Amino acid sequence: MTIRPRRSVLYMPGSNARALEKAKTLPTDAVILDLEDSVAPDAKAAAREQVMAVAKAGGFGAREVVIRVNGLSGPWGMADLEAAAAVAPDAILIPKVSTAEDVHAAVAVLDRVGAPESVKIWAMFETPLAVLNAGAIAATAATREGRRLACFVLGTNDLAKETRARFTVGRPAFLPWLATALGAGRAYGLDVIDGVYNNLSDAEGFLAECEQGRDLGMDGKTLIHPNQLAVANEIFSPSAAEVEQARKIIAAFALPENASKGVISLDGKMVERLHAEMAERVVAIADAIAAAGA
Numbered sequence: 001m002t003i004r005p006r007r008s009v010l011y012m013p014g015s016n017a018r019a020l021e022k023a024k025t026l027p028t029d030a031v032i033l034d035l036e037d038s039v040a041p042d043a044k045a046a047a048r049e050q051v052m053a054v055a056k057a058g059g060f061g062a063r064e065v066v067i068r069v070n071g072l073s074g075p076w077g078m079a080d081l082e083a084a085a086a087v088a089p090d091a092i093l094i095p096k097v098s099t100a101e102d103v104h105a106a107v108a109v110l111d112r113v114g115a116p117e118s119v120k121i122w123a124m125f126e127t128p129l130a131v132l133n134a135g136a137i138a139a140t141a142a143t144r145e146g147r148r149l150a151c152f153v154l155g156t157n158d159l160a161k162e163t164r165a166r167f168t169v170g171r172p173a174f175l176p177w178l179a180t181a182l183g184a185g186r187a188y189g190l191d192v193i194d195g196v197y198n199n200l201s202d203a204e205g206f207l208a209e210c211e212q213g214r215d216l217g218m219d220g221k222t223l224i225h226p227n228q229l230a231v232a233n234e235i236f237s238p239s240a241a242e243v244e245q246a247r248k249i250i251a252a253f254a255l256p257e258n259a260s261k262g263v264i265s266l267d268g269k270m271v272e273r274l275h276a277e278m279a280e281r282v283v284a285i286a287d288a289i290a291a292a293g294a
Contacts, residue, residue, distance in 0.1 A: 126155025
């Protein structure tokens with residue numbers, strides 16, 4: 001499996017042509033061309049045409065291109081999904097995924113219209129039912145019917161709306177739901193991207209929430225403004241010290257005398273082979289970031 005950095009995942013409104021073009025120049029790992037929440041009902045059709053034209057034209061470089069469609073049960077979702085499949089972005093983000101059948105339905109449409117296997121499904125994790133069904137939703141990634149599923153994206157604003165939970169310092173009300181998404185996602189090899197931070201004037205709070213997401217195990221954070229990119233990219237990148245230590249661990253286990261060992265001593269500390277596996281991912285992410293020039 002190709003490891004891609006997803007430290008920063010920036011939403012861009014599909015109805016804003018200038019923003020869509022600007023996304024091609026920003027230091028974001030992934031850009032979500034949004035047809036859902038950021039687009040007014042009377043602009044849905046025009047935004048769809050605009051987003052598909054931009055996605056088809058390309059020019060995003062190493063950035064991962066994701067199209068967020070409207071809900072598949074609503075008046076625009078199915079047309080969005082079929083149009084997005086035709087331009088073959090890296091992924092299509094499906095809102096309100098609450099059951100395994102929601103993933104199956106999206107994959108079936110992509111298969112029916114002949115979308116390349118490279119087009120993946122990202123699932124918004126934003127309803128109480130998604131929390132209850134997290135394991136079953138994630139498990140679809142291991143089946144033919146759900147094989148395109150690659151990522152969970154936390155929709156914390158919608159979780160707040162549906163549960164009446166309040167955003168307070170440290171997000172205590174949300175931690176069980178974040179952990180549920182992470183546990184289910186990791187069980188089936190999915191990346192998990194943290195929700196947005198709404199207060200653009202609170203730099204300290206944003207930094208703290210990025211650090212919290214990183215420490216929980218998130219791969220990155222969804223963002224609502226380019227001003228948030230630098231912090232997200234820094235916090236979700238392995239530090240130079242972490243990369244150096246990871247390379248030392250890999251090199252130590254590669255020595256002939258350690259080839260069959262499950263545990264070794266390195267710099268006076270016990271290191272298990274599982275630490276070598278963790279180190280390999282750290283180095284792979286660091287190398288991918290360097291290759292992208294980010």
